[in-house]
Amino acid sequence: MSKEFIEAKYNSNSLDIAVRQYKQLSYFLQSQVSEEVRDDYFEKYVDRGFYNDDIFLNWVKSVFKTDNFLSFAKYYRNPNPSSKLINTRIKEPLSRVFFSEDSYFNYVVNNSYLEFPKELEDNFEKRLFDAVLFRYNDIIVHDLFESNTPYREFISIKNVVSIKMNHDKIEKISYTASAEIDGKKFVGYAYIDSEKYCFFNKDKKLLKEAYHDLGFCPATFVVDSSFGNDPIIKESTFSYLKADFEEYCFLKTLQRMVDANGTLPITVKIKTNENSNQYEDFDNRSGEPMSIDQIGSQVSNEARSTSGNGKGSVLQAGSIIETPPIEKTDGSIDTDFNKNFLTFHYAPIEALEFLDKRIKSVERDIILSCIGDFSEGTSQGSKSDTEIKSSDIVSKQDKLRFLSNTLSSSRALSDKVMLSLAYGKQNVKVDVFYGSDFFLETQDKLYEMFEKSPNAIERKNLLIRLSQRRNMFNKEKSKREVLLYKLMPYTSDKDFELAVDKLRVSEVIFEYQSRFSYWVSKFESTYGNIVIFYDNLGEAKESEKIIAIDNLINILITSNTNFNNKITDGKETNS
DSSP states (O other): OOHHHHHHHTTHHHHHHHHHHHHHHHHHOOOOOOOOOHHHHHHHHTTTTTOOOOOHHHHHHHHHHHHHHHHHHHOOOOOOOOHHHHHIHHHHGGGGGGSSSOOOEEEEEETTSSSSSSGGGHHHHHHHHHHHHHOTTTTEEEEEEETSSSEEEEEEEEEEEEEEEEETTTEEEEEEEEETTTTTTEEEEEEOOOSSEEEEEEOOOOEEEEEOEEEEEEEEOOOBBBBSSSTTOOTTTTTTOHHHHHHHHHHHHHHHHHGGGGGEEEEEEEEEEEEEOTTSOOOOTOOOOTTTTTTOOOHHHHHHHHOOOOOOOOTTTTOOEEEOOBBBBTTTBHHHHHHEEEEEEEOOHHHHHHHHHHHHHHHHHHHHHHHSSSSSTTTTTTTGGGGGGHHHHHHHHHHHHHHHHHHHHHHHHOOOHHHHHHHOOEEEEEEOOOOOOOOOOOHHHHHHHHHHHHSSHHHHHHHHHHHHHHTTHHHHHHHHHHHHHSSOOSHHHHHHHHHHTTTTOOOHHHHHHTHHHHHHHHHHEEEHHHHHHHTTTTTHHHHHHHHHHHHHHHHHHHHHOOOOEEETTTTEEEE
């Protein structure tokens, strides 16, 4: 049955579409390193019947004349402009999804709460984030080492040969793989279903078989949302931006071409009697790619008739066009023409400005579509933090929440399969949420809200949020500060002074508040690190842990302080 499943190639049409979409998008998301530009390659490429696997250049070739395409291809370089935009301007803002205020990871194994099970201690989070962005149609396969330790790996959709779905869940799957059996390495096919793992060699002979007791196939998609109605074809963050990426790469390459005219004009001069090889399309074949000699070396027929050295095209920066001298009817040379025997032509400023404006417009559309805001990290980021519009924050929150939901769903499902393999599915509970609040307000904005807050509860919440925002890249420091803010009797000096004025502060609380840092240090010298102490209180509720620490600090204050003063009308007086 397993062998027949592989040979049947279930849902091959959907797999082909998914692979095609993946290749089209990945081209613009994660560009390859540029290969050396060779003349023989362009000589072959100029043939209208020749196409390679470069989907973008193939498209450009279909809309450009030959000479123009060759010029364009020589200026187009990898990593391409869209991949640079994605990896330098979009990926980092999206990584803010890992720094939410309200994220949680709850694991229960054999009725015991585990903060982070040892079976999950790998770099899966980073790998999952990259997969969601760049390899969104991949599949996560979960298995056990012989030591009964679970592991997971990402399988490219390109390697899947047969797949059967039960609604949005994988029922059976087969993909190309390699395996080491009895010390020998084999290349063949892996097969997984709700009961077993199998490995077949290239001839589809069964070499290894192992059973699991999950009751479902331990293979999950990286992304659960589908592109259309087909559950196999997944939706990427960038699925609807392919045309924008094409235009962006096209315009950025054109900009490189025309910008050169700012320093390398087209030169027109009187033709001399110098010897030349006018009919060689590619000069200086051994020269450095992108050198002046190489740029525009494919000349047009018009250029051949006017060029004195065969180098350059009328469309290329740095080209030299030679024109014959003008003779009068009496055979003499037109001296008026000779006075202007050398002329320089630059690209029109209007054209350069239009191109630059259009590029920025497309760039803005891409960034807005991906992260919901254009101000951060852009040339328009000169506006102050306090000027960031609330609508921008809402839009960014929406984008991050969508990504958070995707990561949460995928992570929870994968972690549950991992722990189920290790402990049995009936003994495992997993609840994962990457959060919905991502510290998008600036510190200045939060301080402003703090000053305007109507009550002490709101001020405490904002103070905690400020700490989390300030320390969002340092979770340990944030955890400590938040704990201390929750222990502090009064959040702000305003609240403390008001309580003192109203004679509502006991001697112990006055001492606690006014020398808070000292008493925290006193606590830690007695009981150890306050955060570790908090964590060691186990499964108690947060409020119970806070009260327990608070009581111990109060005992320390009472036992180490001789209260000879009392508070009257907000002022200290000797008793």
